[in-house]
Amino acid sequence: MQHPSALRRRVFVAGAAAAVAAPWARAQAWPAKPIRFLVPFAPGGTSEIVARSVAAELTKQLGQSVFVENKPGGAGVTAMQEAAKAPADGYTMILTHVGTLAVNPYMLKNQPYDVNRDFLPVTLLAKVPNVFVIHPDVPAKDFREFVAHVKQNPGKLNYGSAGNASAGHLAMEYLKLVTGMFITHIPYRGTGPQLTDLLAGRTQASSAGMPALGAHIRAGKLRAIAVGTAQRIPVLPEVPTVQEMGHKDFETSQWYGVHVPAGTPADVIKRLQEESYKALRSSAVTERFATDNAVGGGGPSADYAAFIAREQKIWSDIVKRAQIKAD
Template sequence: MMNDSMSRRSLLQAAGLGASTLLLPTAMAQAAWPSRAVRFVVPFAPGGTSEIVARSVAAELSKQLGQSVYVENKPGGAGTVAMQEVAKATPDGHTLILGHVGTLAVNPYMLKNQPYDVNRDFMPVTLLAKVPNVFVIHPDVPAKNFQEFVAYVKKNPGQLNYGSAGNASAGHLAMEYLKLVTGMFITHIPYRGTGPQLTDLLSGRTQASSAGLPALSAHIKSGKLRAIAVGTQQRISAMPEVPTVAEMGFKNFETSQWYGILAPAGTPADVVKRLQEESLKALKSSAVTARFATDNAVGGGGPSSEFASFITSEQKVWSDIVKRAGIHAD
């Protein structure tokens, strides 16, 4: 009897051990991410709002995950160079990309041949931030406000240039949208990032631009640039004296920069979920909330499905604007 009892106990213990052993690989797989440094690709040159958002969040994620989340700027081809590379990366959560209104909502309609499908080859993780677009001019332009600038450009069609971070950058889109509603003719000069285009704007080689507040704030405060309007529906607290384009007689005009995290299609659902949850935690950290408050950025952090729906809605808006404004790759 004792032998039978011991045998049964031994079998049960063995069975229990076997069950634990069978469950172990799954548990280990779920806990394995991240097993090494995470590469967070920004498809634009350093010095712009995209990098500021990415680095703010990446710094907090590095603390939370116990692995380095490092930002790598990879500009070129209106963001297509970086997007193509990440689309082909191993879908294990160790290579991510910063999604953007241009790369996700405009390029599919502006560029004839993209080597990837933004809706098929990427997995939306979470929206990180919406940042106000600000329209600025060089102080040498003989216009003190938005109305005077529009009037001056109309009197001098094609004589002024505006710079952007590149084709399909948020600044390019905002200015082309503004040209569409106002009837201005001002020439687009694309650069390889916000930093390079600001260098020429500050020196007076170009006369106007639109970019996110984080990249422009210090130059506006110093008087090196003049803010004439914001693209949001309401005025922003950082510059309450600067009017919106909508209140200048262009009802419903609205444009902002937005950024989110995407992973290659096929990335495990549990990795995507954890990354979304960790991103939300990062966005609620004191360091990020303080930075976003300074820049009037609105944090995101919602689930993957919510970000996917947002991208779809933005694609509907910008596909129409691209067609109406005749936006194309210069």
């Protein structure tokens, strides 16, 4: 007969081994059903292009459908609120960006969630250069002429964006702050809808990413006058940066990442981060991103969290100085 103390030791060792194995087993079992990928904007913009490119690869890798669900409205609050309330089981994730994470907390007085408490970061997916464009009917050939034209006609021109706190809204308000021009913001429910009016000449300017603007610029339907990055971008080598136009340290880009509801198991988050890294380095995604000058991410969750903290510090100051409001 086995001594009781020896039996207790065996039970303890077996229990400890099971505790260590449990997260591994759960991560291996996940996913056992389709995963919903919420996008807080309407179809047709950079956010959806990034989300769908990555979702397609994740579907192949995980053996379960990762389906994109567009849920625009409320400066991203509608989708974020739904994600915050979703079960923390790894089957709901949301595309997060500069607006929902770094601007809304300082622009909106009453959010029904806390972005730093109610969500957990998974990984940064991509950084996309902001491009400033105008309709060809605007009597300005370049950036300086456009700024001069707006200043000669204060309040008479309009710019569209994908909505309040969208990357385009923030970029244009930042530009207004440094140039001193006054142009009215018209928020839409996504990049697609706002581009429809811009291409028709119902609005005169915008800022968005190359994935949404590239074809229209190449077709001559829109005129690129500046980029928000520190250096010129390869696909638009003739278009200057805002810094080159005399606005030192001006830099703005769109960035997109993935968050999940707080409480999602750490091993599932790690698996999702690792699979995202793999997806971002697939030929399908790298080729698409290269076409649009997007820079892929995929790093550890802690790196994304640190990046968000830096962006929150920058944009909280810009929101205050530019008096960015929820129109």
